[in-house]
Amino acid sequence: MLQPALARQDDRQQPANITAKSFDATQQANGIIHYKNNVLLTQGTLKATGALATVYLDANNSVTRVVITGNPAHIEQLDDNGNLMQGNAATLDYDNVKQIAVLTGNASVDQKGRGSAKGDRLTYNTQTSQMTGESNGDGLVHMTFLPTPKPAGAAPAKAAAPAPSQSSPAPQGQH
Numbered sequence: 001m002l003q004p005a006l007a008r009q010d011d012r013q014q015p016a017n018i019t020a021k022s023f024d025a026t027q028q029a030n031g032i033i034h035y036k037n038n039v040l041l042t043q044g045t046l047k048a049t050g051a052l053a054t055v056y057l058d059a060n061n062s063v064t065r066v067v068i069t070g071n072p073a074h075i076e077q078l079d080d081n082g083n084l085m086q087g088n089a090a091t092l093d094y095d096n097v098k099q100i101a102v103l104t105g106n107a108s109v110d111q112k113g114r115g116s117a118k119g120d121r122l123t124y125n126t127q128t129s130q131m132t133g134e135s136n137g138d139g140l141v142h143m144t145f146l147p148t149p150k151p152a153g154a155a156p157a158k159a160a161a162p163a164p165s166q167s168s169p170a171p172q173g174q175h
Contacts, residue, residue, distance in 0.1 A: 011044030011077065016063065018053065029059040039068060045078040048092060068092045072106065083112045089122070099126045107133075115145045 021037035035053040042048075050070030058064045068075075072088040079085060090105025103109065103122045109131070110116040119133040119141035133141040 011046050014044035016041065016043040029061065031057045041066065048075045063096050065096060066094045085109065085111045101126060113146060115143060118142045
């Protein structure tokens with residue numbers, strides 16, 4: 001199974017920034033903020049874009065969940081090795097508490113150097129890197145695995161020399 005690389009861990013320690021053409025907010029504990037048109041959310045190497053975003057806050061005004069919709073909504077992030085992950089779907093739903101991202105509606109995730117997954121719904125745990133996928137109706141999930149790159153200048157494997165015969169003739173002159 002495709003094992004996605006973990007999301008860049010230090011991104012969670014960075015400030016989250018959201019820009020859009022407009023927003024409508026309830027500035028109180030357990031509030032909700034709606035961002036509309038040209039939404040851009042960034043946090044470290046994480047970047048998410050879409051047409052609409054709904055941000056849910058807890059009692060301390062900390063973000064607990066973000067739902068982004070678009071045509072498509074897009075997310076990208078570097079992993080700790082510098083490899084880019086990109087995802088697209090009609091809806092991106094990220095639970096910041098459980099650290100689970102759910103991409104629904106023509107969902108796809110591509111990871112540079114690792115492979116890709118496509119389906120109606122892809123669920124990705126950013127802590128454990130576990131991914132599940134499903135499709136509705138007659139659709140199928142699809143995964144592509146890329147081969148591990150060989151080191152530059154590696155020589156092709158040589159064929160092993162045949163083993164010496166076990167039934168060698170008796171030395172000459174001896175009976």
